[in-house]
Amino acid sequence: MTNSVNADETLREEILAAFATDKRIAADNLRVGVLNSIAHLAGKVDNLSKRDLAEALAHQVSGIRGVVNRIECPGAPSPARTVNLDLKI
Numbered sequence: 001m002t003n004s005v006n007a008d009e010t011l012r013e014e015i016l017a018a019f020a021t022d023k024r025i026a027a028d029n030l031r032v033g034v035l036n037s038i039a040h041l042a043g044k045v046d047n048l049s050k051r052d053l054a055e056a057l058a059h060q061v062s063g064i065r066g067v068v069n070r071i072e073c074p075g076a077p078s079p080a081r082t083v084n085l086d087l088k089i
Contacts, residue, residue: 008034011063015039018057025050025057030071032058037065044072051076 012034020026028050030043039058045051055069 004036007063008037011037011039011061014061015058015064018061019054022053022057025054028054030054034064037063038068039064039066040068040070042070047073048075 012032015032015034019028019030019032025045028043028045030041030045033040033042039061041054041058045054051069051071051073054071055067058064058067
């Protein structure tokens with residue numbers, strides 16, 4: 001179990017690093033959690049393009065099987081909605 005926790009934490013750090021190096025969202029206060037290689041994104045941004053960018057950056061991290069995007073912004077779906085994941089197996 002320790003290995004999966006370490007792997008999830010490594011994936012989380014990689015996503016946070018990707019966010020920090022992208023000028024378009026680096027200043028946004030986004031939160032990231034990873035459980036069983038599924039990234040969970042939360043926080044608030046001011047537009048849909050930033051929300052979509054955060055999701056795309058998380059998907060690009062090798063080892064991420066899926067992304068649950070609960071980032072709030074104008075025009076985004078409710079964060080409380082049902083999430084259907086298309087997992088990579």
